[in-house]
Amino acid sequence: MSLRRKFCKPRYLVLLLFALYIFVSRPVPTPAEQRPDQRPPNLNFSSVVQELGHTRSIEPGSLTAVLPVTLTSLTNLLTTLDPLLSPPSCVSKVLLVCPESLLSQARAVVRQAVRSSPEASNHPDVLLYPWPGDPTVAVLHAATQSTTEWMLLLDETGLGAVSARTRDALTCPVTADLPVGPRGVIGSPSNWSCAPPSLETRPALYLLPPFTLPGSLVQGHHENWSDLGRAVSQSREDQLGGVVRSFGDPDFNWCNDGRQYSTPTTDPTLLASSQEDPNSLFVILLPNINDLRFIVPLVCRLHNSALSVKILLYSESRVTSEEDIFSGCQFQYDTIWSTERLVSSMIYDWLDRMGRKADIIFTVSEPATQSLRSEHATIVRIPRQDLEHVHWMGSLSLVEWKNWHVPQLEVNIITQDRPQSLERLLGSLSQARFFGDSVSLRMNMEQSSDLETIRVVDAYQWNHGSVFTHRRVVHGGLLTAVVESWYPHSNDSYGLILEDDIELSPLFYAWIKMGILRYRYGRARNETAQLFGISLYQQKNVELHLEGRKALNPRALFANNHFPYPSTPYLSQVPCSWGAVYFPEHWREFHAYLAERLSELTMELERVVVPDVRSNHWTKSWKKYFIELVYLRGYVMLYPNYPDFLSFSTNHLEVGSHVKDRPKEKLEVFRRPLMDLSVSEQLLLDLPGETLPRWDVLPVLNLTGVLTSLEKIRVVN
Numbered sequence: 001m002s003l004r005r006k007f008c009k010p011r012y013l014v015l016l017l018f019a020l021y022i023f024v025s026r027p028v029p030t031p032a033e034q035r036p037d038q039r040p041p042n043l044n045f046s047s048v049v050q051e052l053g054h055t056r057s058i059e060p061g062s063l064t065a066v067l068p069v070t071l072t073s074l075t076n077l078l079t080t081l082d083p084l085l086s087p088p089s090c091v092s093k094v095l096l097v098c099p100e101s102l103l104s105q106a107r108a109v110v111r112q113a114v115r116s117s118p119e120a121s122n123h124p125d126v127l128l129y130p131w132p133g134d135p136t137v138a139v140l141h142a143a144t145q146s147t148t149e150w151m152l153l154l155d156e157t158g159l160g161a162v163s164a165r166t167r168d169a170l171t172c173p174v175t176a177d178l179p180v181g182p183r184g185v186i187g188s189p190s191n192w193s194c195a196p197p198s199l200e201t202r203p204a205l206y207l208l209p210p211f212t213l214p215g216s217l218v219q220g221h222h223e224n225w226s227d228l229g230r231a232v233s234q235s236r237e238d239q240l241g242g243v244v245r246s247f248g249d250p251d252f253n254w255c256n257d258g259r260q261y262s263t264p265t266t267d268p269t270l271l272a273s274s275q276e277d278p279n280s281l282f283v284i285l286l287p288n289i290n291d292l293r294f295i296v297p298l299v300c301r302l303h304n305s306a307l308s309v310k311i312l313l314y315s316e317s318r319v320t321s322e323e324d325i326f327s328g329c330q331f332q333y334d335t336i337w338s339t340e341r342l343v344s345s346m347i348y349d350w351l352d353r354m355g356r357k358a359d360i361i362f363t364v365s366e367p368a369t370q371s372l373r374s375e376h377a378t379i380v381r382i383p384r385q386d387l388e389h390v391h392w393m394g395s396l397s398l399v400e401w402k403n404w405h406v407p408q409l410e411v412n413i414i415t416q417d418r419p420q421s422l423e424r425l426l427g428s429l430s431q432a433r434f435f436g437d438s439v440s441l442r443m444n445m446e447q448s449s450d451l452e453t454i455r456v457v458d459a460y461q462w463n464h465g466s467v468f469t470h471r472r473v474v475h476g477g478l479l480t481a482v483v484e485s486w487y488p489h490s491n492d493s494y495g496l497i498l499e500d501d502i503e504l505s506p507l508f509y510a511w512i513k514m515g516i517l518r519y520r521y522g523r524a525r526n527e528t529a530q531l532f533g534i535s536l537y538q539q540k541n542v543e544l545h546l547e548g549r550k551a552l553n554p555r556a557l558f559a560n561n562h563f564p565y566p567s568t569p570y571l572s573q574v575p576c577s578w579g580a581v582y583f584p585e586h587w588r589e590f591h592a593y594l595a596e597r598l599s600e601l602t603m604e605l606e607r608v609v610v611p612d613v614r615s616n617h618w619t620k621s622w623k624k625y626f627i628e629l630v631y632l633r634g635y636v637m638l639y640p641n642y643p644d645f646l647s648f649s650t651n652h653l654e655v656g657s658h659v660k661d662r663p664k665e666k667l668e669v670f671r672r673p674l675m676d677l678s679v680s681e682q683l684l685l686d687l688p689g690e691t692l693p694r695w696d697v698l699p700v701l702n703l704t705g706v707l708t709s710l711e712k713i714r715v716v717n
């Protein structure tokens with residue numbers, strides 16, 4: 001255990017008395033304090049911003065976080081410590097500044113935090129540092145004691161109120177020679193204001209925690225945050241006290257001047273749900289309080305958006321709540337208690353009393369609400385057993401909810417003579433959650449399919465929609481089998497193409513639906529014509545180099561290139577054949593292209609369309625031709641980018657028409673861990689700002705895994 005105890009030494013006792021002496025009658029500093037006017041800073045801010053964009057992240061292990069603990073913050077200390085102790089982060093040391101009276105309690109919490117920290121052997125050291133009185137002074141003083149090159153200064157809420165993206169930027173900051181953080185005071189000393197969230201980086205008079213800075217800047221004595229900012233600005237030619245970088249994320253109520261900054265000025269789509277029309281009404285109808293508890297994170301998220309949310313529990317014997325507190329958020333609900341026969345009329349009454357029409361009605365599939373109809377509202381009925389897996393829906397915007405029933409998924413399985421593989425795939429399909437949606441299934445058997453395969457197909461029970469089985473009479477081969485396995489019948493029909501050696505995650509449908517609703521039906525829907533599909537499978541290699549397979553680690557690649565959130569999903573031109581959804585327009589176009597290409601009317605079959613890619617040597621491969629189309633058109637596919645390459649599909653690489661042998665090493669190259677239900681709540685939303693990013697900020701990789709942009713790949717042809 002690397003928890004070191006550093007207290008009750010005489011040195012601290014002296015400091016303690018000294019501090020008491022100084023701070024007994026000091027007023028609490030606020031950013032609102034006006035300072036005597038100085039000459040306006042001579043800013044050349046553009047060069048600072050340019051530098052910030054180009055600098056590297058600091059070395060791992062070179063950052064000390066300083067966190068004050070107060071009587072009120074002690075209760076949440078365990079939660080507050082968590083992001084500081086969890087990888088990935090550059091924090092090597094956490095200094096907890098804490099009044100003597102709270103030391104033993106703080107120590108107990110630290111022990112617990114260290115014990116439950118995910119990488120027990122490799123977490124930062126946690127040191128307790130006794131200091132009485134004002135937490136700001138305590139932090140500024142403790143910071144002078146640390147020896148690491150970089151400091152992260154916090155207030156008692158730690159990183160609790162900032163977005164995941166900002167949190168990442170703070171726990172592994174760029175090497176800037178001045179304070180950088182999301183909260184700051186801007187303007188001139190005589191006319192200052194708190195910086196509202198913005199996508200732009202802005203010059204600041206001084207910053208408020210949390211922010212990072214080089215350790216050398218806190219070496220002197222500083223009274224308060226503005227004092228530190230002034231010292232920084234006086235040491236610089238450009239007179240900057242720091243820079244504000246909030247990535248446009250909303251941040252609540254941090255500014256002591258009483259104003260609230262919840263809506264960013266420049267970034268409406270990234271924060272789809274916080275920009276909703278407050279006149280929109282989202283209604284939740286559930287049987288009872290236990291059902292409600294399952295979806296608390298979803299309800300909290302809806303509450304934080306501007307939507308009005310009304311909740312009715314229609315077979316709950318407890319009385320209507322004033323305002324119940326659920327883990328971390330407060331909301332009201334109404335209750336009724338009635339016989340089953342009368343429930344639906346009572347629900348209609350309750351809806352009428354709302355005085356306006358609901359836009360969305362979220363409920364469970366149950367007899368009591370099955371007959372519910374609405375001309376205006378989109379009714380979303382979730383099977384009760386899926387309720388505990390709906391957290392991801394909190395990322396949906398109103399327009400995405402309204403399109404809930406529009407996209408139709410068609411699952412297409414291609415099989416020949418691997419009945420065990422097919423059984424495993426079908427088994428994983430049965431385990432998947434479809435959230436009440438109807439999904440059709442088509443199973444395509446080759447002419448050479450064996451009796452056992454046909455038996456498995458016959459015996460399979462599909463409970464989510466129609467089943468269609470198809471068997472060839474003339475052998476077609478894999479190219480024909482895949483390409484002909486699906487043809488869209490409308491622009492809202494989506495084809496999931498699965499060969500039988502694939503296995504699915506139970507959450508694959510949530511990932512698909514979240515992506516389709518966001519990029520095909522959300523606000524960006526008119527900008528995403530280049531998107532041809534969504535992969536369930538996470539790439540770990542680039543297959544298309546002429547020299548052979550090369551490792552790819554998107555998270556590391558994005559981090560090295562200073563993407564603010566390296567765990568963002570991304571776009572890649574590579575079509576995935578190991579579990580992916582294809583979009584109707586692009587698949588239709590592919591059919592047309594392939595027919596033309598194979599007919600050899602306009603070019604000979606051997607013609608190289610994409611220069612210098614390995615797929616040119618593939619024969620009888622549908623993917624080779626899809627790669628050509630993608631290259632000619634500048635198309636891209638959306639890929640997940642969860643930790644440890646967690647995926648929604650994996651490939652077992654079994655002997656088949658393209659695979660002749662399967663050495664163990666090769667197997668491991670292709671297998672991925674599947675995202676399972678037990679971790680779903682946290683992980684599906686492990687996304688920048690817990691939502692799928694805005695279309696135009698997604699990183700783009702070309703066919704050989706090089707970072708590029710949508711504009712660049714569009715002009716190829």
Ligand SMILES: *[C@@H]1O[C@H](CO)[C@@H](O)[C@H](O)[C@H]1NC(C)=O
Nearest residue numbers: 028029030033223224226227
């Ligand atoms: C911050 O410290 C400076 C320097 O001691 C002092 O003049 C100023 O009044 C302080 N501001 C606040 C808000 O306490």
Ligand SMILES: *[C@@H]1O[C@H](CO)[C@@H](O)[C@H](O)[C@H]1NC(C)=O
Nearest residue numbers: 043044045046047048050051
């Ligand atoms: C500010 O910095 C930029 C980039 O370094 C430079 O091009 C520009 O000339 C500078 N402007 C002034 C007024 O110094």
Ligand SMILES: *[C@@H]1O[C@H](CO)[C@@H](O)[C@H](O)[C@H]1NC(C)=O
Nearest residue numbers: 186187188189190191192193
């Ligand atoms: C203070 O700053 C704001 C915004 O920067 C500006 O609109 C306003 O005119 C300024 N007020 C004075 C008195 O300079």
Ligand SMILES: *[C@@H]1O[C@H](CO)[C@@H](O)[C@H](O)[C@H]1NC(C)=O
Nearest residue numbers: 489490491492529584585586
């Ligand atoms: C489907 O999309 C294609 C391509 O964008 C378009 O040409 C066609 O008119 C659309 N069909 C319908 C029924 O909207």
Ligand SMILES: *[C@@H]1O[C@H](CO)[C@@H](O)[C@H](O)[C@H]1NC(C)=O
Nearest residue numbers: 399521522523524525526527
């Ligand atoms: C997208 O385009 C359609 C037709 O061109 C238009 O009716 C619609 O308003 C557009 N949607 C958005 C969000 O711009």
Ligand SMILES: *[C@@H]1O[C@H](CO)[C@@H](O)[C@H](O)[C@H]1NC(C)=O
Nearest residue numbers: 612613702703704705706708
């Ligand atoms: C990907 O981009 C790199 C760098 O621009 C380029 O060298 C390479 O040829 C591109 N790959 C393809 C397949 O276009």
